[in-house]
Amino acid sequence: MVLQKRLDYGFSGFQVPAVPRSTRSARGRRLFKRKVEDRQMCAFELLATVAGDLLQERDNCAHSNASLGIAGPVIAQDTVKQEPHDKEALLKLEPCDPGSCDESVFVSDGALQGHNGNCTSKASTHVSYVEGFEIASNSDFSAKVSCVERTTKDGNQKVNLSCKVSVSACNESSSKDKFSHGIEQQLASDEQKMVNGTAQDTCSSEYVIDLDNKPPALVSSDSSAEVPFSGDHIPCSYFPKSWDNVQLVTKDDDENSSECTQPSTRTMNAFRSLSRIGDRRIRKILASKYWKVAPRLKDRELSNSETRRVFHNRKGCYTRQRSQRNSPYMRRKLFKCCSTSTCDGGLSSEDISKSLVKGVNGDEAASVSQASSSIAGQEASFQSRCSHVKLSIKSFRVPELFIDVSEMETVGSLKRAVLEALTAILGGGVHVGVVLQGKKVRDDNKTLLQTGISHHDKLDTLGFTLEPTPTPTPTSTPPAICHEDSPHLVPREIRNSSSSDKGSLQPPLGDGSVDITTTDSRALVPIPPRVEPLTVAPLQRKSRQSELVQRRMRRPFSVSEVEALVQAVEKLGTGRWRDVKLCAFDNAKHRTYVDLKDKWKTLVHTARISPQQRRGEPVPQELLDRVLAAHAYWTQQQVKVQLKQQSEQYFLI
DNA sequence: TTTAGGG
DNA sequence: CCCTAAA
Numbered sequence: 001m002v003l004q005k006r007l008d009y010g011f012s013g014f015q016v017p018a019v020p021r022s023t024r025s026a027r028g029r030r031l032f033k034r035k036v037e038d039r040q041m042c043a044f045e046l047l048a049t050v051a052g053d054l055l056q057e058r059d060n061c062a063h064s065n066a067s068l069g070i071a072g073p074v075i076a077q078d079t080v081k082q083e084p085h086d087k088e089a090l091l092k093l094e095p096c097d098p099g100s101c102d103e104s105v106f107v108s109d110g111a112l113q114g115h116n117g118n119c120t121s122k123a124s125t126h127v128s129y130v131e132g133f134e135i136a137s138n139s140d141f142s143a144k145v146s147c148v149e150r151t152t153k154d155g156n157q158k159v160n161l162s163c164k165v166s167v168s169a170c171n172e173s174s175s176k177d178k179f180s181h182g183i184e185q186q187l188a189s190d191e192q193k194m195v196n197g198t199a200q201d202t203c204s205s206e207y208v209i210d211l212d213n214k215p216p217a218l219v220s221s222d223s224s225a226e227v228p229f230s231g232d233h234i235p236c237s238y239f240p241k242s243w244d245n246v247q248l249v250t251k252d253d254d255e256n257s258s259e260c261t262q263p264s265t266r267t268m269n270a271f272r273s274l275s276r277i278g279d280r281r282i283r284k285i286l287a288s289k290y291w292k293v294a295p296r297l298k299d300r301e302l303s304n305s306e307t308r309r310v311f312h313n314r315k316g317c318y319t320r321q322r323s324q325r326n327s328p329y330m331r332r333k334l335f336k337c338c339s340t341s342t343c344d345g346g347l348s349s350e351d352i353s354k355s356l357v358k359g360v361n362g363d364e365a366a367s368v369s370q371a372s373s374s375i376a377g378q379e380a381s382f383q384s385r386c387s388h389v390k391l392s393i394k395s396f397r398v399p400e401l402f403i404d405v406s407e408m409e410t411v412g413s414l415k416r417a418v419l420e421a422l423t424a425i426l427g428g429g430v431h432v433g434v435v436l437q438g439k440k441v442r443d444d445n446k447t448l449l450q451t452g453i454s455h456h457d458k459l460d461t462l463g464f465t466l467e468p469t470p471t472p473t474p475t476s477t478p479p480a481i482c483h484e485d486s487p488h489l490v491p492r493e494i495r496n497s498s499s500s501d502k503g504s505l506q507p508p509l510g511d512g513s514v515d516i517t518t519t520d521s522r523a524l525v526p527i528p529p530r531v532e533p534l535t536v537a538p539l540q541r542k543s544r545q546s547e548l549v550q551r552r553m554r555r556p557f558s559v560s561e562v563e564a565l566v567q568a569v570e571k572l573g574t575g576r577w578r579d580v581k582l583c584a585f586d587n588a589k590h591r592t593y594v595d596l597k598d599k600w601k602t603l604v605h606t607a608r609i610s611p612q613q614r615r616g617e618p619v620p621q622e623l624l625d626r627v628l629a630a631h632a633y634w635t636q637q638q639v640k641v642q643l644k645q646q647s648e649q650y651f652l653i
Numbered sequence: 654t655t656t657a658g659g660g
Numbered sequence: 661c662c663c664t665a666a667a
Binding site: 551552554555594595598 | 661662
């Protein structure tokens, strides 16, 4: 018995807005976080939808004779091992290696046919960009989500977005005749934005079922639920690759950056309206890294509150949409679910790599950057009835990332810029490394110029690695993640800024700024797949929040900074840190008044301990003496003021 | 938002 | 550096 199903989805990777590095205000951070979350949501919604379909498919295979009705997935991160008799399908989303992928799997229109498997060679085809995610699993089951973008000879752009699912049941894993299809969208490059806005018109989706030529009656009898096997054309949830048109450029103030979110908002609205079309197929969607569903929840309210907590301070329509459209399904699901495992977990990015290449095109060069990342280790688990499916999102692509860093900035600040942009999406737990000419750049304090990352040099040897920050808690690695044949480290061709980039904003190129454009993506430091501990206690909100905002890069104070600080404190005293900041560190965006206060604290401490105990760059004793003197003086002043106030109070009494 | 202080 | 109570 072989069952085949075709799904069509649009999947557009993330476009990472460059974090306004100077945005230190709470509001700025909130805005940015929300911006990122929105995007994250889109992608995860899509993936969750895909996953839901997969699970559905799988269930209908596995229990084709059971009267289970519709039992869809509960998406949750779960490492809980189930009873041995439970059928457990392990899904895996991993990047498709375009060099080795079977293009017939991806492309339906023959554009890539006969191309010897190399989807990205521009020489023989006009395909400019291929991206895919493979959802592979045990022998029952396999699926691929892919995106193929190519440019036709007349300059138009076509995008194929598809998700292919192949399911075989009853141990018959011979579903070699995989089905493939793609949504093709004809995009005139000049009007791409507009076309994308009305993408639903061109969107079509279809299920093809071949289950021993017999429709699965059990499902279609349940009319109140989604009926994926109805054979009807079911609208897909599709959103176009229009994020590529949204260029977010680093701006130093929130106002400007919020202006940049305009196109993004438009896109999101487009998506929302689109996704409504496919509502009934989106059964359970949990986005963000806080995929969480407590299977024990017994009613909609709880379920809603759960959702709300996930998307706490956001009023977006996600919450409403989800609650409404999912709750009927969820209720049923929850009652039926025999599992009691409550799962939660963070997103762990295992391996993100990208290379950046400087755009050297002169004045009118599209100083747009692209970055591609492959992130491994996001894992969600789907529970359905007694079956448990683990889905691990092995990779997704971050198509656009603009970084504008001065040559005089340090390597550390570059790392930080990248880190902020990416970890905001990944949710932290990652560490950025800079690789130049294959070698890791370890000295964070050197400037980019000193390191050789220069405006004048080709930056194609510059790369970044993202590694998971080591977690002390050892966890067993779910077997699904440990596929040795993961092709996700193979270089992937990313098209250079082409038509879709023309409409993007031109980032201002200040003096000495480095314009970094990613044209290539390759993992420079392969990281063996590993999974973050997922058995996080359900109510650890604190750690979640800290995951969202990445810890700032450590930036030790230089002697000159200490000097400036000491001088300012001598003048202004302790306790006026805002003034100190304005007086002496107004230009240092990365030093907040809290930082200065903290530094003074450590300076006082340093001055009091013996020189042998001191660490880091030695501070001249003369400065430390001044620290002690100033500290003594101003604390005395404070005491005086306090005494005076006290006496005034007594006087009043 | 800023200060102050603990972690 | 982070977090946060308190002002």
